[in-house]
Amino acid sequence: MAEITSRKNIIEVKSLSVFYGQFQALKSVQLELQARKITALIGPSGCGKSTFLRTLNRMNDLIEGARTEGQVVFDGKNIYDPETDLLELRRRIGMVFQRPNPFPLSIFDNVVYGLRVHGQNDRRYMEERLFRSLQAVNLWEELKDRLEADALCLTGEQQQRLCIARVLAVGPEVILMDEPCSALDPTATARIEDLMYQLKEKYTIIIVTHNMQQAARVSDNTGYFLLGELVEFGQTNQIFTSPRDARTEDYITGRFG
């Protein structure tokens, strides 16, 4: 752990607990997330990893009866402070969901959606951001001639890339990915993983995955969640070759989960 904390952290989570009514979904989670690295969160279903991901951009606020304790310090400020600008927070910490979910709008309108809600109306500027975002997800060449086409007509992989581009367009620093490949076939998954590798140069990525090979392939650091607890957190190769906790070992060797 020591070697990790010495590097630059973009998010520091301090004794974070989340409750859904009476049920405690996260139990005093403590960890630091490094800038421009990929952090994978693994663990069995219902262990709290998606809940944890959603605490980072406060999407849990939308769930009825959800309550959060503890701190998430992003850019020197606790995002759970009452004066936090939620809209700005979510612009800076974007999110990609499990299933590709473009709006039933054109490709263009999808990508610039976030820009528009943040008050941008300048066509030139939007086109520039559209170009850069689509290029960053390797879709520009494929789609440049049909930007007005309905986004729902794209393939699943293209749709997921488009969703990533939609996040990139608003200029985030951190991208949260909640099992972004679970609806994709293995080839598409491999290409999205390549994309994550490219994006790492500019962005901090935190990915929830059920696929341990995926965590091993793409991530720099890995956290193992079990029953709302962060059992172990460390460099990915250490977690996968010499886990310190017996429960982590059981999980990654497939003895359970």
Next chain:
Amino acid sequence: MKEKFRLQPRAEQKIVQVFLYFLTSVAVLVLFFILAVILKNGLPQLSLEFLTKNPAHMGREGGIFSTVVATIYLTFIALLVATPLGVGTAIYLTEYTFEGTVTRIIRFGAECLAGIPSIIFGLFGFILFVNKLKFGWSILSGGLTLAFMVLPTIIRTSEEAIKSVPAAYRLVSYSLGSTRWQTVTKVVLPSAAPGIVTGVILSIGRSIGETAAVIFTAGSALHLPSSIFSSARTMSVHFYILAREGISMPKAYGTAAVLVIAILLINIITYYLMGKYIGRSSRS
């Protein structure tokens, strides 16, 4: 164990099928019978003149132009008031509050409103708009009364339409930093629009056909309305008076035919829109 008499499953199936087929035919036949009677008696009355001339001699002569205008006028005012009120309520219920006692009370209230007989709405409109607010027998009083009558329909259909918008759209919108209002106006309402429009069109149909709520509030003056404060006679009220007072059965049937054709057209348009709507939402 007592042996029970049982038919062959196949025979049983056949009997049930024939029986249900019979029930369905009765329902459809009644509709066709009504249509046939009205169109048989009414269609010969229809002409361009019938539609474009004002009634004369209490409706014994002339056409129904002023009643068509009054109907359109009244329906327009009803929807102008009911649509924002209904859609706004639906947005509040679905997007701005969690399910709870308050939403249940509001929803229950709207359901009750839907169950009130239209003549009671007429009485309510008469007391409130005609007397208390001193709008008199007028298009305004009638339109407002109709607005309250169709409000539950608009609330319910809008709510259903809004609820059927995939939750993912909202999540994505919020996760990109949208406000609630931006999410409602840019994502939810556009996706729900066909469903909302369907509800509004159904309400148009109800407003056009309504008699009891209107006769107490808009009155029955036959002249062409000149403002929203004019008293006016809608097509359905005109039909009622012509038939009930025995003024002219042919003219009554002519009016009925126009009414029925208008409502039929509206329903056909609604079904067409609903088909498109369902096609769209199942694709995503």
